[in-house]
Amino acid sequence: MGDPLQEKNTAETLPDVTPLRTTEEKEENKLTEFQSEILQLAAVLNGDHFLSSFPDEMSSKMNVKEAHEYVEGVVARFKRASKEAIMLGVDESTIVDMRSSLTNRSSIHN
Numbered sequence: 001m002g003d004p005l006q007e008k009n010t011a012e013t014l015p016d017v018t019p020l021r022t023t024e025e026k027e028e029n030k031l032t033e034f035q036s037e038i039l040q041l042a043a044v045l046n047g048d049h050f051l052s053s054f055p056d057e058m059s060s061k062m063n064v065k066e067a068h069e070y071v072e073g074v075v076a077r078f079k080r081a082s083k084e085a086i087m088l089g090v091d092e093s094t095i096v097d098m099r100s101s102l103t104n105r106s107s108i109h110n
Contacts, residue, residue, distance in 0.1 A: 027065035042074040
């Protein structure tokens with residue numbers, strides 16, 4: 001029997017996933033109910049659920065492409081914050097609490 005720590009840290013390469021989609025993306029479409037729920041989960045993860053416009057206004061104003069970009073950004077930000085917390089020595093059982101980043105985002109006015 002080998003060292004349990006060494007076995008735990010052994011990476012396994014998984015096969016590529018076969019795409020489920022058989023049609024082109026419809027990025028300009030409104031969100032489905034499931035996509036709206038994913039968007040809501042991302043908003044909670046990002047701290048945006050404290051905003052008064054959450055959740056109905058957010059999902060009704062975004063198309064598929066905008067929601068996809070938002071969710072990807074939220075996940076990347078959460079992963080970055082989690083890695084920073086680990087580097088700062090925070091206990092691994094600590095929950096990373098994200099704050100809404102709307103005050104840090106730049107806006108363009110036409």
